[in-house]
Amino acid sequence: MDTGPDRLAPLPDRRVLASAQALAVAFGGRTVLSGVDMDIAAGEIVTIIGPNGSGKTTLVKALLGLVPVTEGAAGLAKGTRIGYVPQRFAVDTVLPLSVNRLMTLTARADNRAIATALDRVGVGHLRRADVASLSGGETQRVLLARALLRQPDLLVLDEPVQGVDFAGEAALYALIGELRDEMGLGVLMVSHDLHVVMAATDQVLCLNGHICCAGVPSDVSRHPEFLRLFGRQAAATLAVYRHDHDHDHDLHGEVVSDHDHSHDHSHENSHDHTH
Amino acid sequence: MLDDFLVRALLGGIMVALVAGPLGCFVVWRRMAYFGDTMAHSGLLGVSMGLLLSVQPIIGVAIVVVLAALALFWLERFRWLASDTALGMLAHGSLAVGLVVAATVPGLRIDLMSYLFGDILAIGRTDLIWIGAGGIVALSVLAFIWRDLLAATVQTDLAQAEGVPVARVRLIFALLVALLIAAAMKIVGILLVTALLITPAATARRLSGSPEAMAVWAGAVGCVAVSGGLGLSLWLDSPSGPSIVLAAIVAFLLVLLITTFRAKKAAA
Numbered sequence: 001m002d003t004g005p006d007r008l009a010p011l012p013d014r015r016v017l018a019s020a021q022a023l024a025v026a027f028g029g030r031t032v033l034s035g036v037d038m039d040i041a042a043g044e045i046v047t048i049i050g051p052n053g054s055g056k057t058t059l060v061k062a063l064l065g066l067v068p069v070t071e072g073a074a075g076l077a078k079g080t081r082i083g084y085v086p087q088r089f090a091v092d093t094v095l096p097l098s099v100n101r102l103m104t105l106t107a108r109a110d111n112r113a114i115a116t117a118l119d120r121v122g123v124g125h126l127r128r129a130d131v132a133s134l135s136g137g138e139t140q141r142v143l144l145a146r147a148l149l150r151q152p153d154l155l156v157l158d159e160p161v162q163g164v165d166f167a168g169e170a171a172l173y174a175l176i177g178e179l180r181d182e183m184g185l186g187v188l189m190v191s192h193d194l195h196v197v198m199a200a201t202d203q204v205l206c207l208n209g210h211i212c213c214a215g216v217p218s219d220v221s222r223h224p225e226f227l228r229l230f231g232r233q234a235a236a237t238l239a240v241y242r243h244d245h246d247h248d249h250d251l252h253g254e255v256v257s258d259h260d261h262s263h264d265h266s267h268e269n270s271h272d273h274t275h
Numbered sequence: 276m277l278d279d280f281l282v283r284a285l286l287g288g289i290m291v292a293l294v295a296g297p298l299g300c301f302v303v304w305r306r307m308a309y310f311g312d313t314m315a316h317s318g319l320l321g322v323s324m325g326l327l328l329s330v331q332p333i334i335g336v337a338i339v340v341v342l343a344a345l346a347l348f349w350l351e352r353f354r355w356l357a358s359d360t361a362l363g364m365l366a367h368g369s370l371a372v373g374l375v376v377a378a379t380v381p382g383l384r385i386d387l388m389s390y391l392f393g394d395i396l397a398i399g400r401t402d403l404i405w406i407g408a409g410g411i412v413a414l415s416v417l418a419f420i421w422r423d424l425l426a427a428t429v430q431t432d433l434a435q436a437e438g439v440p441v442a443r444v445r446l447i448f449a450l451l452v453a454l455l456i457a458a459a460m461k462i463v464g465i466l467l468v469t470a471l472l473i474t475p476a477a478t479a480r481r482l483s484g485s486p487e488a489m490a491v492w493a494g495a496v497g498c499v500a501v502s503g504g505l506g507l508s509l510w511l512d513s514p515s516g517p518s519i520v521l522a523a524i525v526a527f528l529l530v531l532l533i534t535t536f537r538a539k540k541a542a543a
Contacts, residue, residue: 061432064432064435064436065435065436066432066435066436082436082437082438083437084432084433084436084437086430086432086433086436089430089433091429092304094303094304094306094480095304095428095429095486096480096483096484096485096486096488096489097429097485097486098484098485101485101486102429104422105422105425105426105429105433105434106422106423106426106433106434106437106438106439107437150437156436
Protein backbone atom coordinates (compact mmCIF):
# COMPACT_ATOMS: atom_id res chain seq x y z
CA MET A 1 0.00 0.00 0.00
CA ASP A 2 1.28 3.37 -0.99
CA THR A 3 1.38 5.82 1.86
CA GLY A 4 2.17 9.41 1.09
CA PRO A 5 4.85 11.37 2.92
CA ASP A 6 2.22 13.00 5.13
CA ARG A 7 0.87 9.76 6.50
CA LEU A 8 1.84 7.86 9.58
CA ALA A 9 3.75 4.67 8.95
CA PRO A 10 1.23 1.85 9.01
CA LEU A 11 1.26 -0.37 12.06
CA PRO A 12 2.03 -3.99 11.25
CA ASP A 13 -1.28 -5.35 12.57
CA ARG A 14 -3.58 -2.86 10.85
CA ARG A 15 -6.64 -4.53 9.36
CA VAL A 16 -7.41 -2.33 6.37
CA LEU A 17 -11.16 -1.98 5.75
CA ALA A 18 -11.25 0.38 2.79
CA SER A 19 -8.69 2.00 0.56
CA ALA A 20 -8.13 4.09 -2.54
CA GLN A 21 -5.12 3.95 -4.85
CA ALA A 22 -4.44 6.79 -7.29
CA LEU A 23 -8.20 7.31 -7.36
CA ALA A 24 -9.71 9.73 -9.84
CA VAL A 25 -13.42 10.37 -10.30
CA ALA A 26 -14.91 12.50 -13.06
CA PHE A 27 -18.55 13.38 -13.71
CA GLY A 28 -19.45 14.38 -17.26
CA GLY A 29 -15.80 15.12 -18.09
CA ARG A 30 -15.25 17.29 -15.00
CA THR A 31 -12.64 15.84 -12.65
CA VAL A 32 -13.89 15.91 -9.07
CA LEU A 33 -11.14 13.89 -7.47
CA SER A 34 -7.68 12.92 -8.60
CA GLY A 35 -4.62 11.16 -7.28
CA VAL A 36 -6.20 10.12 -3.99
CA ASP A 37 -4.36 7.53 -1.94
CA MET A 38 -5.79 6.65 1.43
CA ASP A 39 -6.91 3.82 3.61
CA ILE A 40 -8.70 3.20 6.87
CA ALA A 41 -8.21 0.29 9.25
CA ALA A 42 -10.20 -1.23 12.09
CA GLY A 43 -10.08 0.91 15.25
CA GLU A 44 -9.19 4.11 13.39
CA ILE A 45 -11.18 7.31 13.09
CA VAL A 46 -10.44 9.11 9.85
CA THR A 47 -12.10 12.43 9.10
CA ILE A 48 -12.26 13.97 5.66
CA ILE A 49 -12.44 17.76 5.72
CA GLY A 50 -12.42 20.29 2.95
CA PRO A 51 -14.42 23.16 1.47
CA ASN A 52 -17.76 22.66 -0.26
CA GLY A 53 -17.34 20.93 -3.60
CA SER A 54 -13.94 19.53 -2.65
CA GLY A 55 -15.04 15.95 -3.34
CA LYS A 56 -15.54 14.71 0.24
CA THR A 57 -18.80 12.89 -0.39
CA THR A 58 -17.54 11.65 -3.75
CA LEU A 59 -14.51 10.04 -2.08
CA VAL A 60 -16.78 8.29 0.43
CA LYS A 61 -19.11 7.13 -2.33
CA ALA A 62 -16.20 5.82 -4.39
CA LEU A 63 -14.97 3.80 -1.41
CA LEU A 64 -18.49 2.40 -0.96
CA GLY A 65 -18.84 1.58 -4.65
CA LEU A 66 -21.67 4.09 -5.19
CA VAL A 67 -19.99 6.11 -7.94
CA PRO A 68 -17.95 4.74 -10.83
CA VAL A 69 -14.19 5.09 -10.53
CA THR A 70 -12.62 6.88 -13.50
CA GLU A 71 -8.99 6.00 -12.80
CA GLY A 72 -7.12 4.05 -10.16
CA ALA A 73 -9.03 1.97 -7.66
CA ALA A 74 -11.22 2.37 -4.61
CA GLY A 75 -13.24 -0.02 -2.54
CA LEU A 76 -13.79 -2.08 0.53
CA ALA A 77 -11.68 -4.98 1.71
CA LYS A 78 -13.46 -8.27 1.16
CA GLY A 79 -16.02 -9.00 3.86
CA THR A 80 -16.09 -5.49 5.32
CA ARG A 81 -19.52 -4.90 6.82
CA ILE A 82 -20.72 -1.33 6.38
CA GLY A 83 -22.93 0.86 8.53
CA TYR A 84 -23.72 3.96 6.51
CA VAL A 85 -25.20 7.29 7.58
CA PRO A 86 -25.69 9.17 4.31
CA GLN A 87 -25.50 12.92 3.90
CA ARG A 88 -29.11 13.29 2.85
CA PHE A 89 -31.90 11.30 4.39
CA ALA A 90 -35.54 12.26 4.18
CA VAL A 91 -38.45 9.87 4.30
CA ASP A 92 -41.38 10.94 2.23
CA THR A 93 -44.68 11.10 4.14
CA VAL A 94 -46.30 8.91 1.47
CA LEU A 95 -44.35 6.05 3.07
CA PRO A 96 -45.41 5.20 6.64
CA LEU A 97 -42.16 4.36 8.42
CA SER A 98 -41.58 4.21 12.15
CA VAL A 99 -38.15 4.39 13.77
CA ASN A 100 -38.65 0.77 14.81
CA ARG A 101 -39.14 -0.34 11.19
CA LEU A 102 -36.28 1.84 9.94
CA MET A 103 -33.92 -0.01 12.29
CA THR A 104 -34.32 -3.25 10.33
CA LEU A 105 -34.25 -1.61 6.90
CA THR A 106 -31.37 -3.62 5.46
CA ALA A 107 -31.01 -6.49 7.96
CA ARG A 108 -33.13 -8.33 10.48
CA ALA A 109 -32.62 -7.70 14.19
CA ASP A 110 -34.36 -8.82 17.35
CA ASN A 111 -36.29 -6.50 19.64
CA ARG A 112 -33.69 -6.31 22.38
CA ALA A 113 -30.89 -5.46 19.98
CA ILE A 114 -33.01 -2.64 18.51
CA ALA A 115 -33.75 -1.23 21.97
CA THR A 116 -30.09 -1.47 22.99
CA ALA A 117 -28.87 0.32 19.86
CA LEU A 118 -31.40 3.16 20.25
CA ASP A 119 -30.62 3.54 23.97
CA ARG A 120 -26.90 3.58 23.29
CA VAL A 121 -27.36 6.65 21.10
CA GLY A 122 -29.82 8.22 23.53
CA VAL A 123 -32.98 7.99 21.44
CA GLY A 124 -34.71 4.96 23.01
CA HIS A 125 -37.84 7.06 23.57
CA LEU A 126 -38.24 7.63 19.82
CA ARG A 127 -38.74 3.98 18.91
CA ARG A 128 -42.45 4.33 18.09
CA ALA A 129 -42.13 7.73 16.41
CA ASP A 130 -42.60 8.30 12.69
CA VAL A 131 -39.30 8.90 10.91
CA ALA A 132 -40.86 11.80 8.98
CA SER A 133 -41.61 13.60 12.27
CA LEU A 134 -38.03 13.58 13.64
CA SER A 135 -35.88 16.70 13.92
CA GLY A 136 -32.53 16.86 12.14
CA GLY A 137 -30.57 15.93 15.26
CA GLU A 138 -32.93 13.09 16.15
CA THR A 139 -32.71 11.73 12.60
CA GLN A 140 -28.91 11.71 12.75
CA ARG A 141 -28.93 9.81 16.03
CA VAL A 142 -31.53 7.30 14.85
CA LEU A 143 -29.51 6.73 11.68
CA LEU A 144 -26.38 6.19 13.77
CA ALA A 145 -28.25 3.67 15.94
CA ARG A 146 -29.47 1.90 12.80
CA ALA A 147 -25.96 1.71 11.39
CA LEU A 148 -24.62 0.34 14.71
CA LEU A 149 -27.33 -2.31 14.89
CA ARG A 150 -25.75 -3.93 11.83
CA GLN A 151 -22.58 -4.49 13.89
CA PRO A 152 -20.46 -3.00 11.15
CA ASP A 153 -16.71 -3.24 10.73
CA LEU A 154 -16.69 0.23 9.22
CA LEU A 155 -19.01 3.06 10.18
CA VAL A 156 -19.31 5.68 7.45
CA LEU A 157 -20.76 9.02 8.53
CA ASP A 158 -21.30 11.75 5.96
CA GLU A 159 -21.78 15.01 7.88
CA PRO A 160 -22.96 13.31 11.09
CA VAL A 161 -23.73 16.50 13.00
CA GLN A 162 -26.14 18.13 10.53
CA GLY A 163 -28.97 19.76 12.44
CA VAL A 164 -27.33 19.01 15.79
CA ASP A 165 -26.69 21.90 18.17
CA PHE A 166 -23.18 22.59 19.42
CA ALA A 167 -23.44 20.76 22.76
CA GLY A 168 -25.07 17.79 21.03
CA GLU A 169 -22.32 17.88 18.43
CA ALA A 170 -19.56 17.44 21.03
CA ALA A 171 -21.55 14.67 22.69
CA LEU A 172 -22.09 12.92 19.35
CA TYR A 173 -18.38 12.96 18.51
CA ALA A 174 -17.57 11.73 22.02
CA LEU A 175 -20.05 8.91 21.50
CA ILE A 176 -18.47 7.97 18.17
CA GLY A 177 -15.10 7.79 19.92
CA GLU A 178 -16.55 5.53 22.61
CA LEU A 179 -18.11 3.25 20.05
CA ARG A 180 -14.79 2.89 18.30
CA ASP A 181 -13.15 1.94 21.61
CA GLU A 182 -15.87 -0.54 22.56
CA MET A 183 -16.47 -2.21 19.24
CA GLY A 184 -13.12 -1.74 17.53
CA LEU A 185 -14.85 -0.16 14.54
CA GLY A 186 -13.21 1.83 11.84
CA VAL A 187 -14.95 5.20 11.51
CA LEU A 188 -14.82 7.25 8.33
CA MET A 189 -16.36 10.70 8.73
CA VAL A 190 -16.95 13.62 6.44
CA SER A 191 -17.20 17.11 7.84
CA HIS A 192 -16.81 20.67 6.75
CA ASP A 193 -17.06 21.70 10.35
CA LEU A 194 -13.60 22.11 11.81
CA HIS A 195 -14.51 22.84 15.39
CA VAL A 196 -14.92 19.62 17.23
CA VAL A 197 -13.94 17.24 14.52
CA MET A 198 -10.21 17.67 14.90
CA ALA A 199 -10.30 16.68 18.55
CA ALA A 200 -12.33 13.57 17.90
CA THR A 201 -10.28 12.00 15.13
CA ASP A 202 -7.03 10.07 14.72
CA GLN A 203 -6.32 11.01 11.15
CA VAL A 204 -7.43 13.96 9.09
CA LEU A 205 -7.56 14.05 5.32
CA CYS A 206 -7.73 17.57 4.03
CA LEU A 207 -9.31 17.37 0.60
CA ASN A 208 -9.68 19.85 -2.22
CA GLY A 209 -10.04 17.76 -5.36
CA HIS A 210 -6.85 16.02 -4.24
CA ILE A 211 -5.37 15.34 -0.82
CA CYS A 212 -3.86 18.65 0.32
CA CYS A 213 -2.47 17.24 3.51
CA ALA A 214 -3.11 14.32 5.81
CA GLY A 215 -2.01 13.16 9.22
CA VAL A 216 -2.77 13.60 12.89
CA PRO A 217 -4.94 16.68 13.62
CA SER A 218 -2.22 18.69 15.35
CA ASP A 219 0.06 18.37 12.32
CA VAL A 220 -2.64 19.06 9.78
CA SER A 221 -3.83 22.17 11.60
CA ARG A 222 -0.35 23.71 11.14
CA HIS A 223 0.18 22.48 7.61
CA PRO A 224 0.63 25.36 5.12
CA GLU A 225 -1.90 23.82 2.70
CA PHE A 226 -4.45 23.61 5.49
CA LEU A 227 -3.83 27.22 6.53
CA ARG A 228 -4.13 28.35 2.92
CA LEU A 229 -7.44 26.48 2.53
CA PHE A 230 -9.10 27.46 5.78
CA GLY A 231 -7.18 30.59 6.79
CA ARG A 232 -5.15 31.29 9.90
CA GLN A 233 -8.23 32.61 11.67
CA ALA A 234 -10.04 29.30 11.33
CA ALA A 235 -6.97 27.37 12.38
CA ALA A 236 -6.63 29.51 15.49
CA THR A 237 -10.32 29.03 16.29
CA LEU A 238 -9.76 25.36 15.89
CA ALA A 239 -7.02 25.36 18.49
CA VAL A 240 -9.31 27.17 20.93
CA TYR A 241 -12.11 24.72 20.39
CA ARG A 242 -9.82 21.81 20.83
CA HIS A 243 -8.66 23.26 24.10
CA ASP A 244 -12.28 23.73 25.14
CA HIS A 245 -13.14 20.20 24.33
CA ASP A 246 -10.75 18.94 26.99
CA HIS A 247 -13.16 20.31 29.55
CA ASP A 248 -16.48 19.23 28.30
CA HIS A 249 -16.82 15.76 29.53
CA ASP A 250 -20.06 16.33 31.39
CA LEU A 251 -21.73 15.86 28.04
CA HIS A 252 -20.91 12.19 28.18
CA GLY A 253 -23.48 11.90 30.94
CA GLU A 254 -26.21 12.35 28.35
CA VAL A 255 -25.51 8.97 26.88
CA VAL A 256 -27.19 5.96 28.45
CA SER A 257 -24.83 3.05 28.78
CA ASP A 258 -23.66 0.49 31.26
CA HIS A 259 -20.09 0.84 30.12
CA ASP A 260 -17.40 2.69 31.97
CA HIS A 261 -16.68 6.03 30.37
CA SER A 262 -13.99 7.16 32.71
CA HIS A 263 -11.27 6.65 30.14
CA ASP A 264 -10.43 9.51 27.92
CA HIS A 265 -10.05 8.80 24.27
CA SER A 266 -11.22 11.91 22.54
CA HIS A 267 -7.92 13.68 22.41
CA GLU A 268 -5.33 11.05 22.13
CA ASN A 269 -3.83 13.22 19.48
CA SER A 270 -4.02 16.60 21.15
CA HIS A 271 -0.47 16.70 22.29
CA ASP A 272 1.46 19.61 23.65
CA HIS A 273 1.84 21.61 20.48
CA THR A 274 -1.64 23.07 20.28
CA HIS A 275 -0.76 26.74 20.69
CA MET B 276 -69.70 -22.50 -9.97
CA LEU B 277 -66.84 -21.43 -12.24
CA ASP B 278 -69.33 -21.70 -15.08
CA ASP B 279 -70.86 -18.47 -13.97
CA PHE B 280 -69.20 -15.59 -15.79
CA LEU B 281 -69.81 -13.34 -12.80
CA VAL B 282 -67.99 -15.69 -10.43
CA ARG B 283 -65.07 -15.89 -12.86
CA ALA B 284 -65.02 -12.11 -13.19
CA LEU B 285 -65.05 -11.67 -9.42
CA LEU B 286 -62.31 -14.26 -8.82
CA GLY B 287 -60.08 -12.90 -11.58
CA GLY B 288 -60.59 -9.33 -10.41
CA ILE B 289 -59.82 -10.17 -6.78
CA MET B 290 -56.68 -12.09 -7.70
CA VAL B 291 -55.39 -9.16 -9.73
CA ALA B 292 -56.31 -6.70 -6.96
CA LEU B 293 -54.43 -8.75 -4.36
CA VAL B 294 -51.22 -8.38 -6.39
CA ALA B 295 -51.94 -4.81 -7.50
CA GLY B 296 -52.25 -3.61 -3.88
CA PRO B 297 -48.69 -4.33 -2.64
CA LEU B 298 -47.13 -3.52 -6.03
CA GLY B 299 -49.15 -0.31 -6.16
CA CYS B 300 -47.69 0.74 -2.79
CA PHE B 301 -44.23 0.70 -4.32
CA VAL B 302 -45.54 2.56 -7.36
CA VAL B 303 -46.84 5.24 -4.97
CA TRP B 304 -43.75 5.31 -2.72
CA ARG B 305 -41.37 5.46 -5.67
CA ARG B 306 -43.56 8.01 -7.48
CA MET B 307 -43.85 5.75 -10.49
CA ALA B 308 -47.51 6.27 -11.39
CA TYR B 309 -46.47 7.55 -14.78
CA PHE B 310 -44.14 4.58 -15.21
CA GLY B 311 -47.12 2.23 -14.83
CA ASP B 312 -49.13 4.33 -17.23
CA THR B 313 -46.34 4.18 -19.82
CA MET B 314 -46.11 0.41 -19.66
CA ALA B 315 -49.89 0.16 -19.96
CA HIS B 316 -49.85 2.36 -23.08
CA SER B 317 -47.33 0.04 -24.69
CA GLY B 318 -49.81 -2.77 -24.11
CA LEU B 319 -51.82 -1.90 -27.21
CA LEU B 320 -48.74 -2.54 -29.34
CA GLY B 321 -48.56 -5.90 -27.57
CA VAL B 322 -52.15 -6.69 -28.56
CA SER B 323 -51.44 -5.80 -32.20
CA MET B 324 -48.23 -7.83 -32.24
CA GLY B 325 -49.96 -10.77 -30.59
CA LEU B 326 -52.69 -10.81 -33.21
CA LEU B 327 -50.19 -10.22 -36.01
CA LEU B 328 -48.06 -13.18 -34.94
CA SER B 329 -51.21 -15.16 -34.05
CA VAL B 330 -50.40 -15.74 -30.41
CA GLN B 331 -52.71 -14.93 -27.50
CA PRO B 332 -53.00 -11.12 -27.10
CA ILE B 333 -52.18 -11.45 -23.38
CA ILE B 334 -48.82 -13.07 -24.22
CA GLY B 335 -48.07 -10.37 -26.78
CA VAL B 336 -48.91 -7.75 -24.17
CA ALA B 337 -46.73 -9.35 -21.50
CA ILE B 338 -43.75 -9.46 -23.87
CA VAL B 339 -44.11 -5.90 -25.18
CA VAL B 340 -44.72 -4.47 -21.69
CA VAL B 341 -41.66 -6.28 -20.35
CA LEU B 342 -39.64 -4.86 -23.26
CA ALA B 343 -40.97 -1.40 -22.46
CA ALA B 344 -39.91 -1.85 -18.82
CA LEU B 345 -36.43 -2.90 -19.93
CA ALA B 346 -36.24 0.11 -22.28
CA LEU B 347 -37.19 2.41 -19.38
CA PHE B 348 -34.66 0.76 -17.14
CA TRP B 349 -32.02 1.34 -19.77
CA LEU B 350 -33.08 4.96 -20.44
CA GLU B 351 -32.82 5.69 -16.71
CA ARG B 352 -29.05 5.48 -17.02
CA PHE B 353 -28.95 8.66 -19.06
CA ARG B 354 -28.86 11.42 -16.51
CA TRP B 355 -29.32 14.06 -19.21
CA LEU B 356 -32.74 12.69 -20.06
CA ALA B 357 -35.42 13.58 -17.49
CA SER B 358 -37.27 10.45 -16.48
CA ASP B 359 -40.74 11.90 -17.14
CA THR B 360 -39.59 12.88 -20.63
CA ALA B 361 -38.39 9.34 -21.30
CA LEU B 362 -41.67 7.96 -19.97
CA GLY B 363 -43.75 10.32 -22.08
CA MET B 364 -41.90 9.48 -25.29
CA LEU B 365 -42.13 5.76 -24.64
CA ALA B 366 -45.81 5.88 -23.64
CA HIS B 367 -47.06 7.79 -26.64
CA GLY B 368 -44.46 6.40 -29.01
CA SER B 369 -45.50 2.83 -28.28
CA LEU B 370 -49.22 3.72 -28.34
CA ALA B 371 -48.71 5.39 -31.72
CA VAL B 372 -46.86 2.38 -33.12
CA GLY B 373 -49.60 0.12 -31.74
CA LEU B 374 -52.33 2.17 -33.43
CA VAL B 375 -50.44 2.37 -36.74
CA VAL B 376 -49.82 -1.38 -36.77
CA ALA B 377 -53.45 -2.08 -35.87
CA ALA B 378 -54.72 0.17 -38.66
CA THR B 379 -52.36 -0.72 -41.50
CA VAL B 380 -51.88 -4.47 -41.28
CA PRO B 381 -54.53 -6.01 -43.52
CA GLY B 382 -56.92 -8.40 -41.87
CA LEU B 383 -56.09 -7.24 -38.36
CA ARG B 384 -59.29 -6.24 -36.57
CA ILE B 385 -58.97 -5.10 -33.01
CA ASP B 386 -61.85 -4.36 -30.67
CA LEU B 387 -60.19 -1.23 -29.32
CA MET B 388 -62.79 -0.58 -26.65
CA SER B 389 -62.30 -3.89 -24.87
CA TYR B 390 -58.55 -3.30 -24.63
CA LEU B 391 -58.78 0.34 -23.67
CA PHE B 392 -61.43 -0.15 -20.95
CA GLY B 393 -61.26 -3.83 -20.04
CA ASP B 394 -63.61 -6.74 -20.46
CA ILE B 395 -63.72 -8.47 -17.10
CA LEU B 396 -66.95 -10.32 -17.84
CA ALA B 397 -65.16 -12.14 -20.67
CA ILE B 398 -62.61 -13.83 -18.36
CA GLY B 399 -62.52 -17.54 -19.19
CA ARG B 400 -61.35 -20.59 -17.25
CA THR B 401 -57.93 -20.52 -18.92
CA ASP B 402 -57.51 -16.82 -18.16
CA LEU B 403 -58.38 -17.58 -14.55
CA ILE B 404 -55.72 -20.28 -14.26
CA TRP B 405 -53.09 -17.97 -15.78
CA ILE B 406 -54.05 -15.07 -13.54
CA GLY B 407 -54.06 -17.31 -10.45
CA ALA B 408 -50.70 -18.93 -11.17
CA GLY B 409 -49.16 -15.61 -12.18
CA GLY B 410 -50.53 -13.97 -9.05
CA ILE B 411 -49.03 -16.57 -6.73
CA VAL B 412 -45.64 -16.31 -8.45
CA ALA B 413 -45.74 -12.50 -8.38
CA LEU B 414 -46.62 -12.32 -4.68
CA SER B 415 -43.92 -14.87 -3.79
CA VAL B 416 -41.27 -12.95 -5.70
CA LEU B 417 -42.39 -9.69 -4.11
CA ALA B 418 -42.22 -11.21 -0.62
CA PHE B 419 -38.73 -12.48 -1.39
CA ILE B 420 -37.37 -9.08 -2.50
CA TRP B 421 -39.51 -7.05 -0.06
CA ARG B 422 -36.83 -5.92 2.41
CA ASP B 423 -34.32 -5.07 -0.32
CA LEU B 424 -36.85 -3.22 -2.46
CA LEU B 425 -38.10 -1.24 0.53
CA ALA B 426 -34.54 -0.34 1.55
CA ALA B 427 -33.77 0.80 -2.01
CA THR B 428 -36.98 2.85 -1.97
CA VAL B 429 -36.21 4.58 1.34
CA GLN B 430 -32.61 5.49 0.48
CA THR B 431 -30.89 4.09 -2.58
CA ASP B 432 -27.29 4.93 -1.60
CA LEU B 433 -27.70 3.58 1.90
CA ALA B 434 -29.18 0.33 0.61
CA GLN B 435 -26.45 -0.12 -1.98
CA ALA B 436 -23.63 0.73 0.45
CA GLU B 437 -24.95 -1.91 2.83
CA GLY B 438 -25.02 -4.62 0.19
CA VAL B 439 -28.54 -4.51 -1.26
CA PRO B 440 -28.45 -5.44 -4.98
CA VAL B 441 -30.34 -2.28 -5.87
CA ALA B 442 -30.22 -2.56 -9.65
CA ARG B 443 -31.42 -6.17 -9.57
CA VAL B 444 -34.39 -5.62 -7.25
CA ARG B 445 -35.48 -2.56 -9.23
CA LEU B 446 -35.42 -4.59 -12.42
CA ILE B 447 -37.41 -7.40 -10.83
CA PHE B 448 -39.93 -4.87 -9.54
CA ALA B 449 -40.31 -3.32 -13.00
CA LEU B 450 -40.92 -6.78 -14.49
CA LEU B 451 -43.55 -7.56 -11.84
CA VAL B 452 -45.38 -4.33 -12.65
CA ALA B 453 -45.19 -5.16 -16.36
CA LEU B 454 -46.72 -8.59 -15.82
CA LEU B 455 -49.41 -7.21 -13.54
CA ILE B 456 -50.35 -4.69 -16.21
CA ALA B 457 -50.71 -7.43 -18.80
CA ALA B 458 -53.06 -9.29 -16.44
CA ALA B 459 -54.95 -6.19 -15.30
CA MET B 460 -55.61 -5.07 -18.87
CA LYS B 461 -58.31 -7.71 -19.07
CA ILE B 462 -59.88 -6.32 -15.88
CA VAL B 463 -59.91 -2.55 -16.33
CA GLY B 464 -58.16 -1.90 -19.65
CA ILE B 465 -55.06 -0.01 -20.77
CA LEU B 466 -56.32 3.44 -19.90
CA LEU B 467 -57.45 2.56 -16.38
CA VAL B 468 -54.74 0.13 -15.21
CA THR B 469 -52.83 2.81 -13.29
CA ALA B 470 -55.91 3.61 -11.23
CA LEU B 471 -56.07 0.00 -10.02
CA LEU B 472 -52.42 0.27 -8.91
CA ILE B 473 -52.41 3.64 -7.18
CA THR B 474 -55.93 4.23 -5.83
CA PRO B 475 -56.04 1.31 -3.35
CA ALA B 476 -52.47 2.14 -2.24
CA ALA B 477 -53.32 5.81 -1.69
CA THR B 478 -56.42 4.75 0.26
CA ALA B 479 -54.36 2.31 2.35
CA ARG B 480 -51.91 5.06 3.35
CA ARG B 481 -54.62 6.65 5.48
CA LEU B 482 -55.13 3.36 7.33
CA SER B 483 -51.55 2.20 7.91
CA GLY B 484 -48.63 2.85 10.22
CA SER B 485 -46.09 0.60 8.51
CA PRO B 486 -45.17 -0.30 4.92
CA GLU B 487 -46.29 -3.89 5.44
CA ALA B 488 -49.68 -2.85 6.83
CA MET B 489 -50.12 -0.52 3.88
CA ALA B 490 -49.47 -3.35 1.42
CA VAL B 491 -52.09 -5.57 3.08
CA TRP B 492 -54.65 -2.76 3.28
CA ALA B 493 -54.07 -1.90 -0.38
CA GLY B 494 -54.83 -5.50 -1.37
CA ALA B 495 -58.00 -5.43 0.75
CA VAL B 496 -59.18 -2.09 -0.65
CA GLY B 497 -58.57 -3.41 -4.17
CA CYS B 498 -60.80 -6.43 -3.47
CA VAL B 499 -63.55 -4.14 -2.18
CA ALA B 500 -63.22 -1.99 -5.30
CA VAL B 501 -63.48 -5.00 -7.64
CA SER B 502 -66.50 -6.43 -5.80
CA GLY B 503 -68.21 -3.05 -5.48
CA GLY B 504 -67.47 -2.17 -9.10
CA LEU B 505 -68.92 -5.44 -10.39
CA GLY B 506 -72.01 -4.89 -8.25
CA LEU B 507 -72.35 -1.37 -9.59
CA SER B 508 -71.93 -2.65 -13.13
CA LEU B 509 -74.72 -5.21 -12.63
CA TRP B 510 -77.01 -2.72 -10.97
CA LEU B 511 -76.57 0.14 -13.46
CA ASP B 512 -75.61 -2.00 -16.44
CA SER B 513 -72.50 0.19 -16.69
CA PRO B 514 -69.17 -0.90 -18.24
CA SER B 515 -67.30 -3.03 -15.68
CA GLY B 516 -63.76 -1.53 -15.93
CA PRO B 517 -64.79 2.07 -15.30
CA SER B 518 -67.21 0.89 -12.58
CA ILE B 519 -64.34 -0.81 -10.71
CA VAL B 520 -62.21 2.32 -10.92
CA LEU B 521 -65.19 4.40 -9.78
CA ALA B 522 -65.67 2.09 -6.78
CA ALA B 523 -61.97 2.47 -5.91
CA ILE B 524 -62.22 6.26 -6.04
CA VAL B 525 -65.37 6.21 -3.89
CA ALA B 526 -63.55 4.00 -1.35
CA PHE B 527 -60.67 6.50 -1.32
CA LEU B 528 -62.98 9.45 -0.72
CA LEU B 529 -64.88 7.64 2.03
CA VAL B 530 -61.68 6.71 3.85
CA LEU B 531 -60.36 10.24 3.39
CA LEU B 532 -63.52 11.77 4.84
CA ILE B 533 -63.78 9.35 7.75
CA THR B 534 -60.11 9.56 8.78
CA THR B 535 -60.05 13.35 8.45
CA PHE B 536 -63.24 13.67 10.50
CA ARG B 537 -61.83 11.36 13.18
CA ALA B 538 -58.52 13.24 13.33
CA LYS B 539 -60.41 16.53 13.77
CA LYS B 540 -62.56 15.00 16.49
CA ALA B 541 -59.48 13.66 18.28
CA ALA B 542 -57.79 17.06 18.08
CA ALA B 543 -60.86 18.92 19.40
